[in-house]
Amino acid sequence: MAISKDEVKYIANLARLGLTEPEVEHFREQLGDILGYVDKLKKVDVSGMSPMAHVLDIKNIYRPDNISPSIAPEKILKYAPQHEGSFFKVPKVIE
């Protein structure tokens, strides 16, 4: 299935990716190939099969409601691009 350049740009924007025009064309072809493969899969007869919710045959995996130690903030904050005190710092966002 073919995919348009605008669709590629839209998806790139959702993923916060900035693409050059040649890249848009490059990914347009790649994504088109992937969707082509999906089209092929769509032809497989799956009547009588229920949709799969997970790739492994497991269910009901819980943990008890017990506190385990958290990580000291300074150990993680040092990997953040910016922080102020114990806060992560990001460019201003306001609703």
Add this chain to the structure above:
Amino acid sequence: MTNIKYEPVIGLEVHVQLKTKTKAFCGCANEFGSKENTNICPVCLGLPGSLPVLNAQVLVGAARVALALDCTIRHFIKFDRKNYFYPDLPKNFQISQFDMPLSENGHLDIKVDGISPKRIRIKRVHLEEDAGKLMHPEGSISSLVDFNRAGTPLLEIVTEPDIYSPEEAYAYLSDLKLMLQYLDISDCDMEKGSLRCDANISIRPAGETKLGTKAELKNMNSFKAVKAALEYEIKRQAQSLDAGERIVQETRLWDEKKEVTLPMRSKEEAHDYRYFPEPDLPPFTFTDADIEGMRNSLPELPQQRLRRFVENFGLGEKDAAVLIADKELADFFEACVEIYNEPKKISNWISGPVLFNMNSRNSSFGALRLTPGHLTDLICLVEDGTVSNLVGKDILAQMLAAGSAPKDIVREKNLAQVSGADELNEIIEEVIAANKKSVDDYACGKENALMFLVGQVMKRSGGKANPKVARSLLAERLKRT
């Protein structure tokens, strides 16, 4: 001006944090008010290689709420990723539920203005995780992020558009909150954000069945604010329609200070969350026996308690409603009845003087530190005539101030009612001597004069004279003059 009458159609979306010990998918403490970024770990920060595991209490707690709302619990549930970018969302997706939510199709029977019953249908109750908290320091070009809240178990409760007035919305929220408190599932504290409410509202000409274009209202920080925002929005939409404008579907924020809703400034692109099944969590299943077991373990809910108070204790519906509206108060009432089997008298004391003191001190019932033993002792003192009703109320205020027992207060302050003839006769003689005119009036047949003289006896006794006894002694004495 046109004369079209509009009717609002409202749906509410409530988010409620579950008060589990730990977060939904990791062992970090689920705690409000901790120092920023102290309850965080690779899972709730979404660091590469970390895997979420569901907290068993979260699913059970959520299912209890769903059952209390008479929802149908799904036998097979799964979690999905809701994808979007925002700095309070460390993973860039929220674990939520899309097409196989925990439960659907329930209802809550509410009482509008405490009286009129109405059924609000519940569309779905599903589980998700809360995001972190953003702060926007004034004047700064940066925002600060605290991820302590990220991963807190959050229940989303969505109604059908069954709510037709701001009053109904208020009643729904109050009754839902009360039910959640009875389930002991959440703090339901809007100030701390453990209960939040968004509203969808549209209006349509009365009688029209098609829904109008809706606005989504956010940023209401109290039930009163929800009511006020809805009232404003009804007016705004009506004015737009009257002016021949079209309502734009948009998200609007309630401005508490200006008391208006304003459109949210954001990019005009439609949300595209690209939900897909969360591959890091397995599906979860409930058997019929699981569901019945949870249903049977539900505590008594507010409306059930109200019926029991009316039927077992002979209380009026209104009195019972006052008691059940505060779980602590209702528990206290029952503890009192166990000590002193006079439900109506106890109910009157609680809805009257106790609530009066609670409101005048602007305190919660718990903060009054009143014990069932003390209140029932006090009621007994009034009932057996040791103190008058009036003095009893006074003693209650002193009990609450000092936390002391009513009998001690009566003894220490010498408040016992005077019913003895000797003591009263002494006061009566004084009153007769000091009020010659009233005595003469009474002799001339003015019945009112007697009441005045009884009043004087009460006054002279410092309110301690037993008014009934004083009246009969006085009448007797005056016959002899």
